[in-house]
Amino acid sequence: MLTIAMPKGRIFEEAADLLRKAGYQLPPDLDDSRRLIIEVPEENLRFFLAKPMDVATYVEYGVADLGIAGKDVLLEEERDVYELIDLKISPCYLAVAGLPNTSVDEVAPKVATKYPNVASSYFREKGEQVEIIKLNGSIELAPMIGLADRIVDIVSTGRTLKENGLVEYETIVDITSRLIVNQASYRLKDKEIGQLVSRLSEIIAEKAV
Numbered sequence: 001m002l003t004i005a006m007p008k009g010r011i012f013e014e015a016a017d018l019l020r021k022a023g024y025q026l027p028p029d030l031d032d033s034r035r036l037i038i039e040v041p042e043e044n045l046r047f048f049l050a051k052p053m054d055v056a057t058y059v060e061y062g063v064a065d066l067g068i069a070g071k072d073v074l075l076e077e078e079r080d081v082y083e084l085i086d087l088k089i090s091p092c093y094l095a096v097a098g099l100p101n102t103s104v105d106e107v108a109p110k111v112a113t114k115y116p117n118v119a120s121s122y123f124r125e126k127g128e129q130v131e132i133i134k135l136n137g138s139i140e141l142a143p144m145i146g147l148a149d150r151i152v153d154i155v156s157t158g159r160t161l162k163e164n165g166l167v168e169y170e171t172i173v174d175i176t177s178r179l180i181v182n183q184a185s186y187r188l189k190d191k192e193i194g195q196l197v198s199r200l201s202e203i204i205a206e207k208a209v
């Protein structure tokens with residue numbers, strides 16, 4: 001039996017679709033209920049439906065063998081897990097953005113973000129001193145209402161930036177979702193995990209053609 005921590009929300013449908021394409025028979029109502037644990041005994045699988053930011057935590061602690069998490073989450077959380085494959089789903093990127101034509105001349109400009117660790121390392125590596133302000137969503141509000149000079153946030157279509165009159169200054173890193181594994185599970189369930197990885201890899205390679 002393999003237990004997989006699945007992120008609720010955006011990534012969920014694409015991840016479930018990938019598993020189905022890889023031949024796993026998953027119930028059609030996987031995301032339609034309020035249940036947080038879904039057993040699929042026919043496939044020897046159990047799913048936990050988790051907050052995207054928490055997936056790597058469940059995997060590090062070993063309550064889930066595997067997890068599906070955005071690279072953004074892995075960079076931010078730095079959990080002790082192995083990254084097995086790039087699932088190439090839910091693509092987006094992390095960027096620095098702000099109001100147009102604004103130069104930042106304060107000693108430590110304020111940067112609002114849901115990713116304080118990623119943002120701190122990024123500016124530290126550039127040798128720029130900043131003050132990080134952690135927010136949990138609607139990050140684009142921060143420069144518009146004077147809370148921050150810049151934001152570090154996810155961009156996908158660019159629509160949120162555009163509709164709020166913000167511009168992108170720098171791209172930090174490209175993001176896709178990854179399959180991650182608990183270190184002990186990787187040793188103890190290597191056959192089962194190897195099989196899942198090869199079935200998924202085949203589909204990902206086919207999709208790339």
Ligand SMILES: Nc1ncnc2c1ncn2[C@@H]1O[C@H](COP(=O)(O)OP(=O)(O)OP(=O)(O)O)[C@@H](O)[C@H]1O
Binds near residue numbers: 070155156
């Ligand atoms: N436009 C996007 N905005 C945010 N995340 C995106 C986007 N496109 C792809 N992703 C990926 O989806 C993940 C976030 O999914 P989702 O938006 O459902 O969660 P969330 O906003 O963190 O959830 P919550 O706010 O409920 O905690 C990110 O970790 C990222 O890898």
Ligand SMILES: O=P(O)(O)OC[C@H]1O[C@H](OP(=O)(O)OP(=O)(O)O)[C@H](O)[C@@H]1O
Binds near residue numbers: 139140154156158
């Ligand atoms: O480039 P786009 O396609 O517009 O997508 C990017 C937006 O989507 C995410 O927000 P989300 O919808 O998760 O809401 P949130 O502000 O509550 O995090 C992200 O934080 C950006 O605001």
